[in-house]
Amino acid sequence: MKVLKFGGTSVANPENINRVKKILLNQSEKKVAVVVSAFGGITDLLLKTSQLASNQDTTYKKGLGEIEEQHIIAIKELIPVKSQSAILSKVKSDLNVLETLLEGAFSIGELTPKLSDKIVSYGELLSSFIICEFLKSEGLDATFKDSRQLIITDNAYGKANVDFNKTNQLCNDYFKANQHQTIVLPGFVASSNSGDTTTLGRGGSDYTAAIIAASQNGDVLEIWTDVSGMFTANPKLVKQAKSVSHISYEEAMELSHFGAKVLYPPTIQPVLNKEIPIIIKNTFKPEDIGTHITKNTNGNGKTVRGISHVANISLLSLEGPGMIGIPGISKRFFETLSLENISVVLITQASSEHSICIGISDEDVDKAVKAINDAFAYEISNNKIKPVIVETDLAIVALVGDNMKSHQGLSGKMFSTLGKNNVNIRAIAQGASERNISAVIKKADVKKALNSLHEEFFEENIKQLNLFVMGVGNVGAKFLDQIAQQRKYLKEELKLNLRVIGISNSRTMAFNENGIDLEDWKTILANGKKADKDVFFKTVESLNYRNSVFVDNTASEEVSQSYPNYLKNSISVVTCNKIACSSDYTYYQELKKLAKQYNSPFLFETNVGAGLPIIDTLKHLIASGDKINKIQAVLSGSLNFVFNNFNDSVTFHDVVKQAQEEGYTEPDPTIDLSGIDVMRKILILARESGNQLDIEQIENESFLPKESLETNSNEAFFTSLKDHESSFQKLFKEAQDAESKLKYVAQFENGKAKVGLQKIPKGHDFYNLEGSDNIVLFYTERYPNQPMIIKGAGAGAEVTASGIFADIIRIGNF
Ligand code: ADP
Ligand code: ASP
Ligand code: MG
Numbered sequence: 001m002k003v004l005k006f007g008g009t010s011v012a013n014p015e016n017i018n019r020v021k022k023i024l025l026n027q028s029e030k031k032v033a034v035v036v037s038a039f040g041g042i043t044d045l046l047l048k049t050s051q052l053a054s055n056q057d058t059t060y061k062k063g064l065g066e067i068e069e070q071h072i073i074a075i076k077e078l079i080p081v082k083s084q085s086a087i088l089s090k091v092k093s094d095l096n097v098l099e100t101l102l103e104g105a106f107s108i109g110e111l112t113p114k115l116s117d118k119i120v121s122y123g124e125l126l127s128s129f130i131i132c133e134f135l136k137s138e139g140l141d142a143t144f145k146d147s148r149q150l151i152i153t154d155n156a157y158g159k160a161n162v163d164f165n166k167t168n169q170l171c172n173d174y175f176k177a178n179q180h181q182t183i184v185l186p187g188f189v190a191s192s193n194s195g196d197t198t199t200l201g202r203g204g205s206d207y208t209a210a211i212i213a214a215s216q217n218g219d220v221l222e223i224w225t226d227v228s229g230m231f232t233a234n235p236k237l238v239k240q241a242k243s244v245s246h247i248s249y250e251e252a253m254e255l256s257h258f259g260a261k262v263l264y265p266p267t268i269q270p271v272l273n274k275e276i277p278i279i280i281k282n283t284f285k286p287e288d289i290g291t292h293i294t295k296n297t298n299g300n301g302k303t304v305r306g307i308s309h310v311a312n313i314s315l316l317s318l319e320g321p322g323m324i325g326i327p328g329i330s331k332r333f334f335e336t337l338s339l340e341n342i343s344v345v346l347i348t349q350a351s352s353e354h355s356i357c358i359g360i361s362d363e364d365v366d367k368a369v370k371a372i373n374d375a376f377a378y379e380i381s382n383n384k385i386k387p388v389i390v391e392t393d394l395a396i397v398a399l400v401g402d403n404m405k406s407h408q409g410l411s412g413k414m415f416s417t418l419g420k421n422n423v424n425i426r427a428i429a430q431g432a433s434e435r436n437i438s439a440v441i442k443k444a445d446v447k448k449a450l451n452s453l454h455e456e457f458f459e460e461n462i463k464q465l466n467l468f469v470m471g472v473g474n475v476g477a478k479f480l481d482q483i484a485q486q487r488k489y490l491k492e493e494l495k496l497n498l499r500v501i502g503i504s505n506s507r508t509m510a511f512n513e514n515g516i517d518l519e520d521w522k523t524i525l526a527n528g529k530k531a532d533k534d535v536f537f538k539t540v541e542s543l544n545y546r547n548s549v550f551v552d553n554t555a556s557e558e559v560s561q562s563y564p565n566y567l568k569n570s571i572s573v574v575t576c577n578k579i580a581c582s583s584d585y586t587y588y589q590e591l592k593k594l595a596k597q598y599n600s601p602f603l604f605e606t607n608v609g610a611g612l613p614i615i616d617t618l619k620h621l622i623a624s625g626d627k628i629n630k631i632q633a634v635l636s637g638s639l640n641f642v643f644n645n646f647n648d649s650v651t652f653h654d655v656v657k658q659a660q661e662e663g664y665t666e667p668d669p670t671i672d673l674s675g676i677d678v679m680r681k682i683l684i685l686a687r688e689s690g691n692q693l694d695i696e697q698i699e700n701e702s703f704l705p706k707e708s709l710e711t712n713s714n715e716a717f718f719t720s721l722k723d724h725e726s727s728f729q730k731l732f733k734e735a736q737d738a739e740s741k742l743k744y745v746a747q748f749e750n751g752k753a754k755v756g757l758q759k760i761p762k763g764h765d766f767y768n769l770e771g772s773d774n775i776v777l778f779y780t781e782r783y784p785n786q787p788m789i790i791k792g793a794g795a796g797a798e799v800t801a802s803g804i805f806a807d808i809i810r811i812g813n814f
Helices: 014-025 043-056 060-078 080-106 113-137 164-177 205-215 247-259 265-273 329-339 362-375 375-381 402-406 409-420 443-458 475-492 521-526 535-541 563-568 585-599 612-622 639-644 652-663 676-688 715-722 726-738 797-812
Strands: 002-006 034-038 143-144 182-186 190-193 198-201 222-227 246-248 278-282 291-294 308-317 346-351 355-359 389-400 427-430 436-442 463-470 497-506 507-512 550-554 571-577 628-634 699-702 740-749 750-759 773-780 788-795
Touching: 002 014, 002 205, 002 585, 002 628, 014 034, 014 060, 014 113, 014 198, 034 113, 034 205, 043 060, 043 080, 043 190, 060 080, 060 113, 080 113, 080 797, 113 143, 113 182, 113 190, 113 198, 113 521, 164 205, 182 205, 190 497, 205 222, 205 265, 205 773, 246 521, 247 308, 265 278, 308 346, 308 362, 308 443, 329 355, 346 427, 355 362, 355 427, 362 375, 362 389, 362 427, 389 443, 409 427, 409 436, 409 443, 409 497, 436 443, 443 463, 443 797, 463 475, 463 535, 463 797, 475 797, 497 521, 497 797, 507 521, 507 535, 535 550, 535 563, 550 563, 550 797, 563 571, 563 585, 571 585, 571 797, 612 628, 612 676, 612 773, 612 788, 639 773, 652 715, 652 726, 676 740, 676 750, 715 726, 726 740
Parallel strands: 002 034, 002 222, 034 182, 143 182, 222 278, 246 291, 463 497, 463 550, 550 571, 699 750
Antiparallel strands: 190 198, 278 291, 308 355, 308 389, 346 355, 389 436, 427 436, 497 507, 628 740, 628 773, 740 750, 773 788
8 A cells, every 4th residue: 555645735726636636646556545734824724713713803703714715615626516515515514613613712712722623623624525525526436534533642632642553453444444546534633532633743644644654554655745855954945955865764853853844753653663665755846756765775975964953942951059960850850841741852961960951942931941940949949050041042953864973073064164154053962873963053043054054065065155245336347247257167167156145336235135136236236225334234144144245345434344243243354445454453453353253254455456466475475484574566556657657748737637537546636646545555565464553654755745735626736736847847857867767666674664756777676567557576584685576457447356356266265
């Protein structure tokens, strides 16, 4: 015999029930037991409606109306008109009884567990009857059997315990006598010894099917549901999760116990004893192979087979000096919980015996706290034990696999992955079977934790980076284009999956949890919400994605002040904005410290020399033990442009104007011409070489006349340049006489930094510097006379964007 079970979604509506029929028409076995759940959503609705009724809230009638309607519609759509009336009248009479039961709950204002089971059983009773009639009308040799006449339990309503002796006997008698090919049975429902309706716990239809399969030594138990098997993680939360083709009973049990809802945990026990294989199949994709659960799969060479989680967990801790060395405390503790029927999901006890800590379901907390405090009232009054300590809003994540015990380092990998993503671990337990490692974490971190762990253990090292980009002007726009172009390559060659989740300019911002379409980001942004940098941060924080990176392409001081918020949440920061690193030394230090503390890289390669790898090289020199003696550099693309074009046949004014018009200077050209921009850059290099320095300590011999420096508008500035043309011509002449060229040079030596215009003679490394190129000479202990030179385009949107991109890739390899 074969047993098939169809879950709520599989029978949610006439269209789906037709799929079920097709699957059943393909069965060649002589005997098939078909266990069905209530129509999707009906169990929840019955429970909600009965709660409302017992609260004497008349809106329960609305719920009842919906329940009636859904069943009547199913009959009308599924059953041929000529056979409808008999079926309708049976269903209507059942619905009348249901109505009477709800009225009862309403009038006495109470819902006993016994009444609740009676009410909720109508979900399965109605669905199985209607489906059976439909199958008959479609020509199947089908019959209906009420599971309450086969499965006998105690009277622990809501989650009753099966009496297997009686149940197996009844099943044997029934199936032996039955002559039909297909027997349709309601899942979930059973009856007590005294004949009252009981239920087997939420999700219990799986269990019904397993009980029947085991009683008949079935060939196979098929669980038909809405996913193609047991996945490496809940596919609703982890998009990359994959169905596992083979898994052992123990692994499946462990995964389902830790929250893989696809299989109700008690289901496995009865079939495991008889070694009946379970196959999980998808009603909506019957061709998929699904998951085969059998005795031993040897893990197919895999250590971790799945990751699951249980939400809504609370931790209770009992601690106090009176617990040390005194036997029997744990026994009393667990006895108390057991008497209250509270199941303990996780236990940890420190070897000091100073405390016991357990994880239970949130809904049991009040009951548990009261019972424990009562049980230890004497010790509590003597200060030997503290009143029980409660922490709520937690969840358990668990790694599961038969072969985990023979592999070292898995828990280390698990905890470092969680740690890197700022997921705080509240408690840890490793099952004695070593088939699972569980960690208790905040409920809000579950999705991030599952995805990070999944990436680490299942995704063949493809790492997803989630980018949040602020500033999409020249540089930002180029950066987004470059990502769009390179995504495929990065995924295939570097195993990096880059997604841009949020973008913002000063006017609007937009988010897409699955990644913004980079072909269309301009329109998406234009139609976004009003920009707000605090809301932007809050959104990044609440999305709580693993491997998040905040990218600052602005020149805004305000934005640069938000970096600590990101870093403290383990969100990396990549920026071309120079303000943070050139502001107060204490702020720069704080950012560096946070980056280290929270394991979140803070990278700003583009602060000096755009895309040139200047800071990265400096870091490598220092990390490998070298010491910087001197730095000499030309770091301003704008000033280079100006002095490369200035001579005695043009005016200084015109050259600066041209530089401004062609985008080589900041909108306010004094920032470049005064040397401030260069001061910031040499400051950053000095700091990165390990020196404590502030901008005020940098000597700046400005070549601009004082009057030009003190202007307060662009217009006044340009006028003053005209007024001082002769002094600029003088500078040029002096350089020409000395067969030199004018270059704006930054220098750092012996703890001192200075910037200024210099006459560079022929033969010097700086003499032939073209256009807007930058050059840096590092004189170090290893390069004392011949410096290490980095030279190339040091300005422009394209190269700056590529420098930001390089920082992102560095984070990917971190
Ligand atoms: P049914 O109504 O068919 O019994 P359930 O809703 O009880 O279906 O179980 C199927 C659901 O279990 C899936 O839709 C999925 O959301 C959830 N689920 C959780 N963890 C897993 C997992 N590891 N593999 C597959 N499904 C899972
Ligand atoms: N209908 C019940 C529930 O929703 C049992 C089941 O579907 O397995 O919990
Ligand atoms: Mg289920």
